[in-house]
Amino acid sequence: MTIASGLEVTLSPQEALIYTMVLASAVDTSVKDEELRTMSGIVRGLPAFDGFDPDGVPGAVESCMQLISSGEHGVEEAIAVIRNSLPPKLRETAYALALDVIAADGKAEQEELRLLEMLRHRLDIDRxxxxGIERGARARWTRA
Structure with a gap:
């Protein structure tokens, strides 16, 4: 996909999932330690990342941060890159990962909720x- 800056951006499915998590973390302008720990655990533990070299995470995080801070449409461009890079079978996974990162600190800010809505629409996730994915995230992240 060509973004507004004229660059062609092609991601592996795993990089697109990392972009989704970074976007979920950064949308409220502060990347929290809980969110970083959650992302790290997800990359190390989920089958969607089998075969992905964890050493590639910092580069994917940095390139995503550059994209979303590149202009007023950075978030929309990042979502378009994510959509174009993910096979349909991983779009629900991307939505679930965004929810997990947002839920990691125990609260969802308005910006984060708006991002989830955008992801749901642009990734064609049925309401x-x-x-169901949201309820599952709530159940996993509820504190005793």
């Missing part, structure tokens, strides 16, 4: 499917 009922999204509700």
């Amino acid at each position: 009922l499917v999204a509700a």
